Amino acid sequence: MPGAARRRIRLAMVGGGEGSFVGAAHRVAARLDDCFELVAGAFSSDPARALASGIAIGLPGDRCYGGYGGYEQMVASEARRDDGAEVVAILTPNHLHASVATACLKHGLDVICEKPLAVSLAEADALVQLSAAQQRLFIVTHTYAGYPAVRHARELVAGGALGELRVVQVEYAQDWLATDLERTGHKQAGWRTDPAQAGPAGALGDIGTHAFHLLGYVGGAAVEQVCAEVHTFVPGRPLDDHVQALLRLQGGARGMLWASQVASGEHNALRLRLYGSRASIRFDQEEPDTLWFTPLGEPAQRLRRGALDSPGATAATRLPPGHPEGWYEALAQLYRDFAELWHARAEARVPPPWAQATPQLADGRQGLAFIDAVLRSHSAGQRWVSLQ
Numbered sequence: 303m304p305g306a307a308r309r310r311i312r313l314a315m316v317g318g319g320e321g322s323f324v325g326a327a328h329r330v331a332a333r334l335d336d337c338f339e340l341v342a343g344a345f346s347s348d349p350a351r352a353l354a355s356g357i358a359i360g361l362p363g364d365r366c367y368g369g370y371g372g373y374e375q376m377v378a379s380e381a382r383r384d385d386g387a388e389v390v391a392i393l394t395p396n397h398l399h400a401s402v403a404t405a406c407l408k409h410g411l412d413v414i415c416e417k418p419l420a421v422s423l424a425e426a427d428a429l430v431q432l433s434a435a436q437q438r439l440f441i442v443t444h445t446y447a448g449y450p451a452v453r454h455a456r457e458l459v460a461g462g463a464l465g466e467l468r469v470v471q472v473e474y475a476q477d478w479l480a481t482d483l484e485r486t487g488h489k490q491a492g493w494r495t496d497p498a499q500a501g502p503a504g505a506l507g508d509i510g511t512h513a514f515h516l517l518g519y520v521g522g523a524a525v526e527q528v529c530a531e532v533h534t535f536v537p538g539r540p541l542d543d544h545v546q547a548l549l550r551l552q553g554g555a556r557g558m559l560w561a562s563q564v565a566s567g568e569h570n571a572l573r574l575r576l577y578g579s580r581a582s583i584r585f586d587q588e589e590p591d592t593l594w595f596t597p598l599g600e601p602a603q604r605l606r607r608g609a610l611d612s613p614g615a616t617a618a619t620r621l622p623p624g625h626p627e628g629w630y631e632a633l634a635q636l637y638r639d640f641a642e643l644w645h646a647r648a649e650a651r652v653p654p655p656w657a658q659a660t661p662q663l664a665d666g667r668q669g670l671a672f673i674d675a676v677l678r679s680h681s682a683g684q685r686w687v688s689l690q
Contacts, residue, residue, distance in 0.1 A: 310339035314380055314387035316373045316402050317394035319345030319355035323490070324393050324416065328443075329359065332391070334630060335620075341365060342380055342387050344372040373402050381409040389439070392416060395499040396507065400425040403440070407432045412439040418511050421501030444515040446572060449627070450607045451593040453614030455520045455576075455583050458595065464578025470521055470549065470557030471575040474513040475568035479505070479543050482536050495541050504541030506532055509572075510561035516574055517559065520585075523551040535564045590627045636660055 313332055318325020325345070332338040342365040345355035349368035356366030367376035380386035389412040392402045400420040406413050407429070419442050420426045433440045446452060458464065483491040493499040494508055501507055518524065530547030534540075543564045549557040565571075572587035584594040593610070596602040607615070608623030621629055639660030646653035671689045679687045 308337070311337060312341045312386065312388045313338040313391060314342040314344075314376060314389070315340065315391045315393060316344045316376070317346075317392065317398075318343075319351055320358060321489075322393065325355075328391055328393060328414075330631075330634065338389075341385070342367070342376060344368070344376045373398075374405050377405045377409045377411060381411060388412065389414060395493045396421050396501045397499050400429060403429055404432060407436045407438050407440070410436065410438070413441070415440070415442050417442050417444055417515075418501070418503070418507045421507075444512060444519070446512060446516050446587055447519050448618060449585075449587075449590045450610055450615040450618040451585055451590060451605070452516070452520060453618050454605065454610040454612045455574075455585055455593055456522070457612040457614050458583060459520060459522050459576065459578075463581055463595070464576060464583065465580030467521060467523055467551070467553060467555040467576060467578050469575075469577040470517055470523075470551065470555055471573075471577075472513045472517040472557070472559050473571070473573050474509040474561040475565035475571040476509065476563045477566045477568050479536065479539075479563035480566055482538065484539070495539055495543075497540055500541060502541075503532075504534070504539070505543050505561050505563040506545045509563065510545050510559070512572060513559055513561050513574075516572065517549075517557070520574060520583075521551070521555075521576055523553050523555055525549050526552050 315325065315328065318328060322345075329340060332340065340359070340361070343356050343361065344352055344367040346352040349372065352368055352372065353363060353366045357363065367373065367379070376387075377390065390402070390406045391414040392399055392406075393416050394402060396418055399415055399418070403413050403415055413433075420429065429440070459467070479491060479495070484495045495504060503510070514525070527550035528547045530545060532542035532545045534542050534544070536543055544560075544562040546560040547558065549559060551557060562568075570588060574583075574585045576583050579598075581595060581597040584596075586592070591607040593605040593607075594602055595605055606623065607627070608619060608621065608625070610616070610619070621627075639657045642657035643653050643660070646657070668689075675687050675689045679685055
């Protein structure tokens with residue numbers, strides 16, 4: 303019925319428990335547009351931590367399943383319930399992706415899976431076949447494809463704005479593994495550098511796959527051949543922390559891809575440049591509101607999210623022009639501040655300084671004083687006035 307409200311899709315998670323960056327990010331993403339309701343989870347390989355993780359985010363104990371090994375119990379149980387999960391987000395280390403996804407598909411559940419999809423091509427092929435046989439939705443969260451500027455770039459290329467694609471450059475540079483962080487007990491570094499959990503690829507699988515996907519997603523041409531080197535700079539690390547590759551693409555374009563997690567001074571520098579016979583485009587993930595479009599022989603055009611009118615960019619744009627990506631997270635922080643102030647009052651304790659820093663009533667009042675002063679100055683012939 304037109305105009306009827308859509309109910310929330312019932313979501314479960316495997317992995318992503320307490321302290322997990324990716325788990326928190328997925329929960330925010332799932333709720334941002336009010337499309338999902340988290341109803342169950344197997345959040346950790348430790349049953350006690352799995353239960354605590356679920357309770358901490360408001361799930362009932364009987365919907366918090368015991369550890370990663372409990373994902374089979376979760377999938378089977380949720381599939382039997384009338385109010386059970388309908389889709390499962392897989393946020394585990396890489397080596398579990400295929401087995402969890404297989405269980406979900408066999409029980410008729412759709413899948414949202416972190417990258418890389420699996421740890422081998424054979425596992426990936428099996429998932430493709432099973433998903434098709436079961437007629438299930440299955441997406442992989444290459445997050446950067448969600449940016450409005452990226453979607454606009456994709457449509458520019460598909461529409462021929464660049465002409466014949468000739469040269470492609472994509473890079474993803476980080477520095478967080480420039481030292482042997484995994485030997486300090488750092489959990490994220492530990493599993494990402496462990497072949498038993500990450501699979502055979504280190505930086506290549508962790509961020510190289512993002513760079514590769516972005517190139518194909520925007521450029522539209524399949525990579526047909528590569529000439530590549532993977533390297534490990536940190537002594538004793540069993541997986542690569544740096545990769546560089548020459549590319550030959552369908553249609554004749556040539557290119558390069560490099561990804562490194564030992565690039566000192568870089569944080570999350572995913573950058574894409576495409577050069578065609580008529581124009582070029584350039585995108586930098588650390589400045590995601592901007593897409594540079596440069597026609598041959600003309601000045602560069604800075605295209606800004608919010609003013610991009612292609613269907614893909616419009617559908618991915620939630621904020622008006624001038625409101626940068628990240629605004630929602632900033633708003634969420636104010637809600638977090640408020641919750642901390644609320645709980646501190648209820649518990650008769652002093653709230654932490656970071657919560658007290660949130661804008662409060664006095665700040666709102668000062669804003670009105672500013673408005674008043676501006677109007678008085680204008681009425682007085684643009685004279686200096688003081689705020690009351």
